[in-house]
Amino acid sequence: MLKVSRQADGRPEIFFSVQGEGRNMGRPSVFLRLALCNLACAWCDTKYTWDWQHFDPREQVLEMAAPDAENEITRPNCKHLVVTGGEPTLQQKQLIPLLKRLRDQGIGVEMETNGTVAPIPELALLVDHWNVSPKLESSGNPPSKREVSSAYAFFAALPSADFKYVVHDERDLAEVRGLVSKYNLESEKVFLMPQARDRETLLEKSRWLVEVCKREGYRFSTRLHVLLWGDARGV
Numbered sequence: 127m128l129k130v131s132r133q134a135d136g137r138p139e140i141f142f143s144v145q146g147e148g149r150n151m152g153r154p155s156v157f158l159r160l161a162l163c164n165l166a167c168a169w170c171d172t173k174y175t176w177d178w179q180h181f182d183p184r185e186q187v188l189e190m191a192a193p194d195a196e197n198e199i200t201r202p203n204c205k206h207l208v209v210t211g212g213e214p215t216l217q218q219k220q221l222i223p224l225l226k227r228l229r230d231q232g233i234g235v236e237m238e239t240n241g242t243v244a245p246i247p248e249l250a251l252l253v254d255h256w257n258v259s260p261k262l263e264s265s266g267n268p269p270s271k272r273e274v275s276s277a278y279a280f281f282a283a284l285p286s287a288d289f290k291y292v293v294h295d296e297r298d299l300a301e302v303r304g305l306v307s308k309y310n311l312e313s314e315k316v317f318l319m320p321q322a323r324d325r326e327t328l329l330e331k332s333r334w335l336v337e338v339c340k341r342e343g344y345r346f347s348t349r350l351h352v353l354l355w356g357d358a359r360g361v
């Protein structure tokens with residue numbers, strides 16, 4: 127059974143929208159938000175998926191079998207699924223039956239991850255694109271938790287993985303440069319994205335970060351959903 131985030135109306139957090147970040151930004155996609163995470167980022171905007179000191183898992187989490195999740199995900203006009211969280215790799219074994227069923231229907235899969243858990247081979251074969259978003263010191267997670275070298279190196283060598291860093295300031299940027307060098311990441315696969323939960327902050331930081339990307343050869347990603355809907359959930 128998959129542990130899926132639950133919306134206020136009790137339904138699973140599975141919704142049709144457009145990808146708002148990274149290489150596939152603007153692509154119509156169904157989103158599946160899974161519960162549970164192995165990190166605890168100070169600025170996390172989905173704490174309801176893992177922070178059981180402030181949220182009640184009985185209200186926030188729904189258990190779903192693969193056929194039920196498949197019924198919610200399949201739509202006549204969308205062949206792209208984004209699996210997000212939380213941290214999806216914590217449920218990789220449970221994801222395999224669902225992703226196999228979706229592959230049989232020609233649905234492509236993009237998976238978001240914090241990059242601390244390498245996928246098992248069976249899962250890796252079922253994912254077409256990885257958005258790896260490693261966390262920096264400013265996330266508040268200790269180095270031993272946010273940077274797992276073996277997983278980092280695995281994703282660095284994977285042609286289907288992009289790295290997406292949420293950048294708040296110059297200190298974050300210096301840390302990103304160090305990680306790009308340490309893991310030999312191609313700048314073409316590195317996206318810098320402003321840390322912002324409202325439109326004004328996003329635009330202000332974007333103007334700065336775009337100049338950084340022009341100067342250093344990284345790619346810029348906005349957060350389309352923040353521009354369009356602010357801090358709303360399930361859009």
Ligand code: SF4
Nearest residue numbers: 163165167170212240
């Ligand atoms: S890794 Fe993602 S889901 Fe987990 S705490 Fe950090 S931002 Fe939130």
